[in-house]
Amino acid sequence: MKAIVQDAYGSADVLELRDIAKPTIGDDEVLVRVHAAGVDRGVWHLMTGQAYLIRLAGYGVRRPRNPVRGREVAGRVEATGKDVTRFQPGDEVMGTGEGSFAEYARAREDKLAPKPANLTFEQAAAVPISASTALQAVRDKGQVQPGQKVLIIGASGGVGTFAVQLAKAFGAEVTGVSSTAKVDLVRSIGADHVIDYTREDFAATPDRFDVIIDIAGNPSLSRLRRALTATGTAVVTGGEEGGSLTGGMNRQLGFVIVSLFIRQRLTMFINKESGSNLERLTELIEAGKVMPSIDRTYPLDQVPDAMRQLDAGKVRGKIAITI
Numbered sequence: 001m002k003a004i005v006q007d008a009y010g011s012a013d014v015l016e017l018r019d020i021a022k023p024t025i026g027d028d029e030v031l032v033r034v035h036a037a038g039v040d041r042g043v044w045h046l047m048t049g050q051a052y053l054i055r056l057a058g059y060g061v062r063r064p065r066n067p068v069r070g071r072e073v074a075g076r077v078e079a080t081g082k083d084v085t086r087f088q089p090g091d092e093v094m095g096t097g098e099g100s101f102a103e104y105a106r107a108r109e110d111k112l113a114p115k116p117a118n119l120t121f122e123q124a125a126a127v128p129i130s131a132s133t134a135l136q137a138v139r140d141k142g143q144v145q146p147g148q149k150v151l152i153i154g155a156s157g158g159v160g161t162f163a164v165q166l167a168k169a170f171g172a173e174v175t176g177v178s179s180t181a182k183v184d185l186v187r188s189i190g191a192d193h194v195i196d197y198t199r200e201d202f203a204a205t206p207d208r209f210d211v212i213i214d215i216a217g218n219p220s221l222s223r224l225r226r227a228l229t230a231t232g233t234a235v236v237t238g239g240e241e242g243g244s245l246t247g248g249m250n251r252q253l254g255f256v257i258v259s260l261f262i263r264q265r266l267t268m269f270i271n272k273e274s275g276s277n278l279e280r281l282t283e284l285i286e287a288g289k290v291m292p293s294i295d296r297t298y299p300l301d302q303v304p305d306a307m308r309q310l311d312a313g314k315v316r317g318k319i320a321i322t323i
C-alpha cells in the first residue's frame with residue numbers, strides 16, 4: 001500500500017510517499033481502508049519528535065517507532081480481529097488509529113465509532129482527536145453550564161473551532177480569541193464575541209469568564225486569573241511555546257499546584273481517545289449543533305505541504321488528507 005513514512009524525526013522534509021506492507025491487526029483491532037485522514041497538532045509533534053517528552057512516552061527515542069504518520073482516520077472497515085464485536089467489514093467508521101496517512105490503517109475497536117451519517121469522510125477525519133479534546137475540555141473539565149460566560153483562547157484552530165461550537169451547544173455565551181485573519185471564521189462558527197489578540201488583550205477587558213478554555217498562546221497565570229471570575233475554571237488544554245523538553249507540561253502542572261491554594265480552579269488533562277466520546281460527538285453533529293471546519297484537503301502525496309501549512313499557522317480550523 002501507499003503510505004507517508006519517515007525514518008528520522010524532523011521537519012516535513014523527512015516525510016516520503018512509499019510502498020509498504022499493509023498493517024497486520026491484533027485481536028482487538030480493526031483494519032480500516034482509509035478514505036480520509038485528519039491533520040492535527042499531535043501529528044506535527046510525532047513528526048518532529050518535539051517535545052522530547054513524547055519520545056520517552058513510547059514513540060521512539062532516536063527515531064519514530066511507527067514510521068507511518070497520521071492518527072485521525074475515517075474510512076471503511078476492511079477486516080476485524082477475532083475479539084472485535086462492534087464492527088464488521090464494510091462499516092463506515094471514524095476514530096484514532098496508527099498510521100492513517102496511508103491506504104490502510106489499524107485502530108483499536110474502542111477508539112472507533114460509526115461515521116456520522118451527515119459528514120463526508122474528510123469532515124469525519126477532522127473529528128477524532130480535535131473534537132474529542134474539545135469535548136473533554138468543555139464538558140468534563142470546564143463543566144460548562146447554560147448561561148455561563150466562556151472564553152476560548154485559540155478559537156480558530158483544530159481544537160478551538162470544535163470548542164466554540166460545543167460551548168455554544170451547551171448553552172454558554174462564547175467569546176473566542178484569534179488573530180485578525182481568522183476573526184471571521186470564529187464568528188461564523190457561532191462565537192458571540194471575538195477578540196483579535198493582535199489588537200486587544202483578553203485580560204485587559206472588563207469581562208470576567210466562568211470558564212476559560214486555554215488552547216493556545218500560553219497566557220501567564222496572572223492573565224488567566226485576571227480574566228476569570230472569583231470561582232471560575234481555566235482548562236489548560238494546549239500551547240506551543242512551552243520549550244523543547246516538556247512542551248509546556250511544566251507550565252500546566254505549575255498551574256494545577258497553584259490551584260490547590262486559590263478559589264479559582266486551574267486544571268489540565270490528556271485527551272482520552274474513546275469511542276464513547278465519539279458517539280456523543282456524533283449525536284451533536286447529526287443534530288446540526290457541531291460541524292467540522294475544513295480549511296482545505298490535500299491528496300496523500302502532498303502531506304508534506306499540509307504539514308508545512310500547519311507549521312506556518314495558516315490553517316483555519318482543520319485540514320484533511322484525501323486517500
Ligand SMILES: NC(=O)c1ccc[n+]([C@@H]2O[C@H](COP(=O)([O-])OP(=O)(O)OC[C@H]3O[C@@H](n4cnc5c(N)ncnc54)[C@H](OP(=O)(O)O)[C@@H]3O)[C@@H](O)[C@H]2O)c1
Pocket residue numbers: 040041042129130133153154155156157158159160177178179180182197215216217218236237238239240269270271272310313315317
Ligand atoms: N490536552 C490534550 O490532550 C491535547 C489534545 C490535542 C491538542 N492539544 C494541544 O492543543 C493545542 C492546539 O491544538 P490544535 O490542534 O487546535 O492546533 P492548531 O490547529 O494549530 O490551532 C492552534 C491555534 O492557536 C491559535 N493561536 C496561536 N497563538 C495564539 C494566541 N496568542 N492567542 C490565541 N490563539 C492563538 C492559532 O490561530 P491564529 O492564527 O488565529 O493565532 C491556531 O489556529 C496544541 O498545543 C496541541 O498540542 C492538547
